Amino acid sequence: MILLITAQLLLLLVAPALAGMNKTGTLCTVTPSGGKDDSPSIMDAFKQCGQNGQIEITEGDFTIAKVMDVLNLQNCDISIKGKLTWNDDIQYWLKNSIGVTYAQRSTAWRLGGTNFSMRGHGKALFFGNGQKWYDQNRGNSNQAGRPISLTLWKATNVFIDGITWRQPQFWHTFVAHSQNITMTNLDMNATSNSQWSTVNTDGTDTWNSKDIFIQNWVVTCGDDCISIKGNSSNIHVKNVTCYESGAMCIGSLGNPASTPDYVDNVLFEDITAIHSSNAAWIKTYPGQGHVKNVTFRNINFKDVNQPIYISPCIYSYQNCDSSKLKISDITWENITGTSRYNVGAGIHCSAAAPCTGLKFKNIDVKPKNGGTAKFLCSNINSDSGLQCTGTCPGGWKQQLSGDA
Template identity: 70%
Template sequence: MRFQGTFQIIWVLTQGVVFSSAAVVKDGSTCTVTPLSATQNVRRSIGAVQPAARDLDLGSTSTTPQALQSGRYPRPAPAKGKSPPSWPPSAVSINDLDEHELTVGSLVSQRAAAATVDDTPQILDAFKNCGKDGTIIFTEGVYNIRQVMNTTDLSNCSIHIYGKFVWSADNIAYWLRSSYGVTYAGRSTAWLFGGHNVNMRGYGKALFDGNGQVWIDQNKNNSNQNGRPISLTIWKGTNILIDGITWRMSQFWHTFVAHSQNVTMTNLDMNTTSNSQWKAVNTDGTDTWNSKDITISNWTVTCGDDCISVKGNSTNIHVSNIVCHESGAMCVGSMGSNANQPDYVDNVVFENVTLYHSSNAAWIKTYPGQGHVRNVTFRNIHMSDVNQPIYVTSCIYSGQNCDSSRLGISDVRWENITGTSRYNIAAAIHCSAAAPCKGISFKDIDITQKNGSPAKSVCSNVQGQDSMGLKCSGACPGNWPQQLTGNR
């Protein structure tokens, strides 16, 4: 059975009245969405995708049902930017993303269009009609999003995005008021995304533009602003794949993974860089929280805060093949901010990471709280011009009560960490006197100052310090800063 839904949206502008229409075409279990900005009268449809083929990488030769039964969900391997043959038949021709389009500030015409139309209703209609045991295809063009979206009830759903999602920024008050709360530290999000057995692929064509410069300028270097929305939050999801999507100028954090299990995020490109006097504060690549079995691989990130951050109650996190620019790089924390609620992080691997001009490289930040950080590996990390490469603190931000923290740090390894630091410090480690660090080890550490001079390390309250594989030339006080302003 074929269903065609048409929406009429009327906007009263200073220049008059604009009438636009758009369609969600449902054919079997497939919904095909056309953006308002592409054309006013486009209607298109494709044949329904059979369930056995729905999650296949059509660029792969392994397309038998048996191929779906092996390996960790999602199956098969991510598409890595390839478009499925003849998917979708495009009724409107637009240019593929090029270097000019991906340059910060170059999407002016698309952002201007966001002030005149709203594609949110038809996007939500597609998820409503095909979000269970179905396929959703967003064809090429610009989708203007002016409202929050909650799509957390999806199941056995494949989402294919070939267009550009642009979040409005002329209605800041709406977003501050209406963004969905995500519990953690008063944060909120523009899009809650979740469900069971869901994959969202962008094939290197999907672009998420948050109009972040407007948010950066109105925030004026403040750290956290209530209501400032995370671009995409995976919320209470299981068996989720996000692959092949580009982010430009996110409103706040690019992504957040919360209360979720078995999430794979691959082949993502993120860049939020300010072109004004104000900094791109708190534009993390991603943060995990209360989640387990998370795989993050093949990312390139330029942002104004942590590149990848593993927060409290995160377990079995594997991060690999990452390139970070201007960021806080690979981080455990922050965690332990609620002294009455323990935070735990277990079994984390960061490996094969390259860093450029970043604040830190491989580090752990906790508040003086309760819980533990256990079994963490930082491996094969190469850096250029990093402010303070290896850093551990038990009292982040405040520099107080550093030795009373009961949040223990144990079994942490730094292996093959190489490159240059901005100043003369390679590592600064301060563990709590009440819960000294245990099982700390270093192997093949080769960090020098960018001018070629040696870099030193300072440490306090580390058990087995003499045999841990790193020579410490002195003590590290509790109030040692996260970022340095010169040699120490």
């Protein structure tokens, strides 16, 4: 009888709490259920092995039909080798995606905690059913409830590697209130197959975060490839190729105007931008705060609308000279490639806070259709090293539709 009871207890210990999830010691293994939703099994794995444990999501097809919110990870290694598909129940996601504060954005999956990793081994695929979102959104931008694919939230000491995204719902990733984040070898692609554009499918955005290292990314997206937003510092982005995007961007910052935004110590280097809107640029609203000590180095591009750009009044293009958000100590070095039109740089700094410490070294921009590139500058330091060919009007648009 004692042996029978012991055997039954052992079975209980190794039996899965939910179909599709097995726990052995500190390892939780999730396998596809073949059902309509695998998120309960994945969440159960996080619950049982998310602290001082390991989680393995095996090869196979997994369906995600509910939000996943895990904010207490600690000393946890996550291995993903399968395909995770977020279902296309748009009304569910609009009502239930998790708010992340910034600009009323929300997310389908939020991870937080300390000392954790997520490795995709070059096999993990996150599929967002984005085409459904692109079509129903009909070219509009920031639909409330449209979820970011993956958000790091109040996360510290995190390593993410070897994951592929296809057709994300919105931004691919978002890093907020986090520190010491490394994200390497990521492949992201948002491409619409219909008349409606992907709109605002950024590769990643950082906000209120510091000490971030990004390396070896390939991104095709409908907006900024890498965007550094307010109160971000100590960011290093290296070896990233961006298609159809805004490439390397500081901003947007300064909205609302009553809340100062700060960006310090950012290095973008070894970047390729193909058929993109911009290459190395800074965009702010007429706000408060500063952007300081940013370097764009070894930026190569082909067919880019306006490679170098600064605006203190993005989107509204009003009150451009009233912004007090100071931009200083910015370096562009080894910036080479072809512009779509005849403008290599459009730089308008606010008259209320002129740019200082701008430095340009080895700038070689050639219009793809021939001729000489124009470099338009207003309210910048005279010793920048850029041979400005004219002034840049206030409200100079990010997207040009032809030669200046």
